[in-house]
Amino acid sequence: MKRYLPLFTTIAFIALLALGIWSGEVPVVWNKAITVCLSCIGIG
Amino acid sequence: MERLRRRSQYIFALLANAYWLFPWRSPIYQGPLKKLCFPGLNCHSCPAATTSCPLGALQNLLATLRPSLQMGQLHIGAYVLGSLGLIGSVAGRMPCGWICPFGLLQKWLFLLPVPKLSFWRPLGRGPYLFLIVFVVLLPLLVVDPLGYGSVWFCKYVCPAGTLEAGIPLLCLDQGLRRAAGWLFAYKFILLILLLIWCTLTSRPFCRAICPLGAIYGLFNRVSWLQLRFHPDRCVQCEACLTVCPTDVSFYNGLDDLNSAACIRCLRCLSVCPSNAVSLEFGPVREDIGKEDVEQFYPKANC
Structure with missing residues (x-):
């Protein structure tokens, strides 16, 4: 069983990635990443 | 092998920070590449950053989980966790050694000819603590009346944000310089202390703090x-x-x-x-x- 762990793990995370894309998380990530994060730079 | 790794670290550090038009155009890159999560620690508010930071993106998604669920959107961080898990399931923690720009910085600092200190092994649990508390629990649980949380790790811990984004943006923007207060001073002191620690001990941030390394580390055996x-x-x-x-x-x-x-x-x-x-x-x-x-x-x- 341990032998197939990498395969199961890879499939599981591809599915999770697909879920994230399907649920519309990519534009959310992009919107946050294109604006200056004041918390990150120690302002807000 | 070591030469290949060094080249890989330089190339990925340059690719992750390849937007050099920031002094003339917008203060940070706003193109489509920012939809991708960089496999290493690289603040997406860095003026030259071309991709998003996975830790920042994950915290942002968790901090806005309640409002997004109320609006019927299932934004649980699946995209970020899926990206990290996919890389981890293939290579384990290899991005820490071959890709991460902050790892490269630590390597350089440790080369400085100063007395060296050994790493206190119990601190090795630190990354899991920062991952669970600062990246997951605090953004999820500490919320304002509207249900929005904050990016706790970025705000109170992350030295990459101070070094790659805070200092350059404050140098470029007078308005931000005026707005900088105790939080920036605290983060700046934290950064200096960490950089000093990096000269004394090998990879202390990776071993005692980095939540991204903690995530990848979970995949090393599988x-x-x-x-x-x-x-x-x-x-x-x-x-x-x-x-x-x-x-x-x-x-x-x-x-x-x-x-x-x-x-x-x-x-x-x-x-x-x-x-x-x-x-x-x-x-x-x-x-x-x-x-x-x-x-x-x-x-x-x-």
């Missing part, structure tokens, strides 16, 4: 890429331990070669004079356990 130790070939010269940036002591059975602490820099593989370490890609094989190593080298020798 990734396609596996390191394999052959104790029958080992001559106990300790060359692997001498070069290991995270002090993984596998030759005497103290640690597992594929333990979460290993950043897969592969220096042990390069320096071993008897080829006692090999790199394999494929289904996980039953590895040599500690008991097997102790059969070859009794505890008295460890």
Whole structure:
């Protein structure tokens, strides 16, 4: 069983990635990443 | 191998920070590449950053989880966790040793000729603490009346944000300089202390703080890429331990070669004079356990 762990793990995370894309998380990530994060730079 | 790794670190550091138009155009890159999560720690508010930071993105998604669920959107961080998990399931913690720009910085700082301190091993639990508390629990649970949380790790801990984004943006923008207060001062002091620690100890941020390394580390034992130790070939010269940036002591059975602490820099593989370490890609094989190593080298020798 341990032998197939990498395969199961890879499939599981591809599915999770697909879920994230399907649920519309990519534009959310992009919107946050294109604006200056004041918390990150120690302002807000 | 070491030359290849060095080149990889430089190339990825440049690719992650390839937007050099920021003094003339917008203060940060706003193109489509920012939809991708960079596999290493690289603040997406850095003026030159071309991709998003996975830790920042994950915290943002968790901090806005309640409002998004109320609006019927399932934004649980699946995209970020899926990206990280996919990389981790293939290579384990290899991005820490081959890609991460902050890892490269730590390597440079440790080369400075100052007295060196050994790493206090109990601090090795730190990354899990920062991951669970600062990246997951606090953004999820500490929310304002509208249900919005904050990016706790970025705000109160992350030195990459201060170094790559805070300092350059404050230099470029007078308005931000005026707005900087106690929080920036606190983060700046934290950064200086960490940089000093990096000159004294090998990779202290990776080993004691980094939540991204903690995530990748979980995959070290189940990734396609596996390191394999052959104790029958080992001559106990300790060359692997001498070069290991995270002090993984596998030759005497103290640690597992594929333990979460290993950043897969592969220096042990390069320096071993008897080829006692090999790199394999494929289904996980039953590895040599500690008991097997102790059969070859009794505890008295460890």
